[in-house]
Amino acid sequence: MPLIKGGALSDDDWVSVGDDEPLPADRPVIVPLKRWQAERDALGGRNAAMGVRLESADKAEAIAADLGRLALVAIAFPTFRDGRGFSTARLLRERYGFKGELRAVGNVFRDQFLFMHRCGFDAYEVADAREAEAFAAALASFSVVYQRTGDGRVPATALRQLRRAAE
Amino acid sequence: MYRYDEFDHAFVNERVAQFRDQAARRLSGELTEEEFRPHRLMNGLYLQLHAYMLRVAIPYGTLSSRQMRKLAHIARRYDRGYGHFTTRQNIQYNWPALEDVPDILAELAEVEMHAIQTSGNCIRNVTADQFSGVAADEIEDPRIYAEIIRQWSSLHPEFSFLPRKFKIAVTGAAEDRAAVAFHDIGLRIVRDGNGEGDGEVGFEVIVGGGQGRTPMIGKTIRPFLPKEHLLSYLEAILRVYNLLGRRDNLFKARIKILVHEVGAAAFTGMVEEEWEQLKGGPVELPKGELERILAYFAPPAYERLPAVTPAFEAKKFEDRAFARWAEVNLFPHKQPGYAVVNLSLKPEGEPPGDATAAQMDAIADLADRYSLSEIRVTHEQNLVLPYVRQADLHALWQELVPLGLATANIGRVTDIIACPGLDYCSLANARSIPVAQQITRRFNDLTRIHDIDELKIKISGCINACGHHHVGHIGILGVDKKGEEFYQITLGGDATQTAAIGAIIGPAFSAAEVVDAVETLVNTYVDLREPGERFLDTYRRVGPAPFKEKLYATH
Amino acid sequence: MPQQVLTANRLSDGAVVFLDAEGRWSERIAAARVAEKADAQALTNAGEATAAEVVAPYLIDVTLEAEGPRPLRYRERIRAFGPSIHPEFAK
Numbered sequence: 186m187p188l189i190k191g192g193a194l195s196d197d198d199w200v201s202v203g204d205d206e207p208l209p210a211d212r213p214v215i216v217p218l219k220r221w222q223a224e225r226d227a228l229g230g231r232n233a234a235m236g237v238r239l240e241s242a243d244k245a246e247a248i249a250a251d252l253g254r255l256a257l258v259a260i261a262f263p264t265f266r267d268g269r270g271f272s273t274a275r276l277l278r279e280r281y282g283f284k285g286e287l288r289a290v291g292n293v294f295r296d297q298f299l300f301m302h303r304c305g306f307d308a309y310e311v312a313d314a315r316e317a318e319a320f321a322a323a324l325a326s327f328s329v330v331y332q333r334t335g336d337g338r339v340p341a342t343a344l345r346q347l348r349r350a351a352e
Numbered sequence: 353m354y355r356y357d358e359f360d361h362a363f364v365n366e367r368v369a370q371f372r373d374q375a376a377r378r379l380s381g382e383l384t385e386e387e388f389r390p391h392r393l394m395n396g397l398y399l400q401l402h403a404y405m406l407r408v409a410i411p412y413g414t415l416s417s418r419q420m421r422k423l424a425h426i427a428r429r430y431d432r433g434y435g436h437f438t439t440r441q442n443i444q445y446n447w448p449a450l451e452d453v454p455d456i457l458a459e460l461a462e463v464e465m466h467a468i469q470t471s472g473n474c475i476r477n478v479t480a481d482q483f484s485g486v487a488a489d490e491i492e493d494p495r496i497y498a499e500i501i502r503q504w505s506s507l508h509p510e511f512s513f514l515p516r517k518f519k520i521a522v523t524g525a526a527e528d529r530a531a532v533a534f535h536d537i538g539l540r541i542v543r544d545g546n547g548e549g550d551g552e553v554g555f556e557v558i559v560g561g562g563q564g565r566t567p568m569i570g571k572t573i574r575p576f577l578p579k580e581h582l583l584s585y586l587e588a589i590l591r592v593y594n595l596l597g598r599r600d601n602l603f604k605a606r607i608k609i610l611v612h613e614v615g616a617a618a619f620t621g622m623v624e625e626e627w628e629q630l631k632g633g634p635v636e637l638p639k640g641e642l643e644r645i646l647a648y649f650a651p652p653a654y655e656r657l658p659a660v661t662p663a664f665e666a667k668k669f670e671d672r673a674f675a676r677w678a679e680v681n682l683f684p685h686k687q688p689g690y691a692v693v694n695l696s697l698k699p700e701g702e703p704p705g706d707a708t709a710a711q712m713d714a715i716a717d718l719a720d721r722y723s724l725s726e727i728r729v730t731h732e733q734n735l736v737l738p739y740v741r742q743a744d745l746h747a748l749w750q751e752l753v754p755l756g757l758a759t760a761n762i763g764r765v766t767d768i769i770a771c772p773g774l775d776y777c778s779l780a781n782a783r784s785i786p787v788a789q790q791i792t793r794r795f796n797d798l799t800r801i802h803d804i805d806e807l808k809i810k811i812s813g814c815i816n817a818c819g820h821h822h823v824g825h826i827g828i829l830g831v832d833k834k835g836e837e838f839y840q841i842t843l844g845g846d847a848t849q850t851a852a853i854g855a856i857i858g859p860a861f862s863a864a865e866v867v868d869a870v871e872t873l874v875n876t877y878v879d880l881r882e883p884g885e886r887f888l889d890t891y892r893r894v895g896p897a898p899f900k901e902k903l904y905a906t907h
Numbered sequence: 908m909p910q911q912v913l914t915a916n917r918l919s920d921g922a923v924v925f926l927d928a929e930g931r932w933s934e935r936i937a938a939a940r941v942a943e944k945a946d947a948q949a950l951t952n953a954g955e956a957t958a959a960e961v962v963a964p965y966l967i968d969v970t971l972e973a974e975g976p977r978p979l980r981y982r983e984r985i986r987a988f989g990p991s992i993h994p995e996f997a998k
Contacts, residue, residue: 268513
């Protein structure tokens with residue numbers, strides 16, 4: 186599937202494997218959470234980067250202790266309505282300090298890009314490559330935000346205080 | 353009241369531009385209905401039986417006269433000349449065209465209004481006591497906090513795809529006029545240390561109230577939350593809900609179900625554990641921001657007036673009709689010489705809560721001349737002029753009468769809450785408005801209305817309970833029995849601090865019988881009551897049996 | 908055997924519309940193309956050509972009266988003829 190990364194369509198080095206498929210040697214792979222939990226030690230010895238895929242019901246706590254060994258976490262959005270991944274992403278970034286790639290997979294629409302970005306995602310698997318054209322515009326669609334997240338944007342509530350202090 | 357700064361203006365204008373683009377992509381066919389629907393809903397635009405319906409937010413029910421004029425203009429220009437005030441202090445238009453909605457939103461943005469998050473699985477309009485800022489029993493103006501929550505919840509990136517809709521209400525007085533026990537989160541402003549004298553002001557946090565299919569009274573999960581931690585605590589609750597709320601069944605997806613299924617103690621534990629990580633962190637409101645918003649809700653420049661206004665007292669003596677209106681439609685003002693005026697949108701024979709564009713314009717004018725240009729919307733579908741001098745009451749009343757806004761029935765049998773029902777709503781099983789209209793015709797004698805005293809009738813056209821029937825002293829629920837409209841009656845509901853969910857009294861009544869049934873209930877109360885008892889008090893004293901007996905005597 | 912008509916809401920303004928004999932969407936149920944329930948698929952197919960103009964078309968049961976088709980379900984009568992409480996919006 187087309188991947189948006191760094192603000193544009195990007196090649197995808199990663200290979201997603203299921204519960205039982207053999208892992209390709211020397212390629213970065215994404216495994217489901219259950220597999221990671223079952224084979225953690227074995228997988229840790231690989232020559233290439235490891236990623237874990239969380240389904241929408243999976244908890245950030247399940248991999249919190251392993252984040253130092255993971256270069257990528259993928260979080261699934263099975264339907265447009267299922268917003269659990271937003272919380273999971275924030276916890277991984279802001280609570281557990283994950284520094285690797287945080288990828289949104291599943292039903293990802295352009296009108297969610299800004300929310301996902303603010304929650305810490307930096308890669309997006311989309312159904313249609315044309316969504317990439319809208320990515321920059323989506324991120325720029327609001328110059329004002331009211332909440333502080335890990336994305337570094339200063340919310341209006343704080344900007345007002347800075348302005349007052351300057352007066 | 354709160355005024356937008358350049359950040360707030362930029363935000364709503366950007367939202368309008370975003371929706372304009374989304375609507376254009378839908379109209380061109382680039383977006384399917386399924387793809388468009390979440391955006392449509394997050395901008396308050398429903399598709400109902402006859403047409404689209406646009407729900408415009410009126411934050412905590414406070415409006416300026418300038419905003420009211422714009423609402424009138426929108427009704428006239430883009431709709432069919434009227435609007436409907438709702439049980440969450442919003443206004444609904446029943447006939448807008450999708451093609452026009454971006455322009456409607458742009459016009460609303462000009463006067464600091466919007467339709468953001470009035471639908472969808474996100475945090476909805478934060479409601480508050482309609483007498484905020486002017487009620488004598490108030491500890492602090494709850495609208496300050498409603499505004500803080502409004503901003504924090506606007507396009508919150510983490511909480512825009514919740515399991516279900518999320519409703520928050522804030523009350524600032526001992527008497528709860530915001531129904532906080534029946535909201536997903538209810539906040540009651542309290543003083544620490546059992547409310548004696550000088551305790552620090554904070555919030556009692558109540559979670560998991562609601563109506564709908566499974567009505568529940570909220571549970572207090574924290575008796576006292578210091579003010580400065582409001583946002584971190586809310587964020588903790590919402591995060592727990594977002595992660596754990598049910599996503600398998602739309603009818604079991606509200607937070608009340610989660611609290612019920614895990615138990616209040618366990619739920620509280622999860623919230624408090626999350627809160628430990630958030631408390632005092634970046635989510636909290638900067639102190640300067642609280643002060644900035646507080647300043648917008650400072651009392652207006654009242655005149656120094658005596659507590660009693662002889663001219664007003666004299667007029668009541670001379671003008672009987674005026675006296676009856678004053679007795680029922682006024683609320684005591686904390687400022688000497690002032691009164692809070694309720695405008696009844698429940699005249700005989702009319703759909704409850706509707707106002708024409710002409711009425712809205714007239715109300716804006718009256719607000720300018722009599723109420724420092726401010727108006728309130730109540731969750732009981734009436735309006736309020738909050739800053740009227742007692743000396744002006746008679747003149748104001750004389751202007752209200754020909755406008756049809758002076759029916760002396762606030763809180764009385766004909767001050768009915770009704771949802772739009774099957775006449776408008778695609779979810780409904782039965783019509784609700786005609787039942788309300790018939791009740792107002794049956795009880796059209798003012799002497800009788802006043803004799804019955806306080807009686808809150810609430811009518812819903814389906815189990816979603818948008819008419820709040822569960823908390824009616826008399827609740828009426830429309831059901832479909834083999835293709836015909838039937839009405840189930842509940843008794844003893846209460847939305848205030850003595851919260852209660854009404855109990856079904858017996859088999860449902862046909863459309864032809866239901867108004868007789870209501871009259872039987874009223875007559876039974878009148879026969880049984882003791883001095884000083886309202887309907888609800890008598891019901892609580894004698895129980896359902898006497899009412900049931902009279903109701904089904906000839907069945 | 909009940910008759911059926913195809914109804915929807917018009918995308919641009921939300922108005923209740925019915926598929927007519929020419930395959931266009933009319934606000935008047937009297938103009939609706941009627942089909943026997945057994946042949947209702949033909950109605951649905953006919954609606955597809957102009958499906959982009961409307962939202963969520965669906966079939967409803969009607970009886971044929973002198974003035975035209977009359978929906979069997981009360982809810983659909985309110986849709987077809989307007990809210991009962993606002994006769995001024997009746998169609």
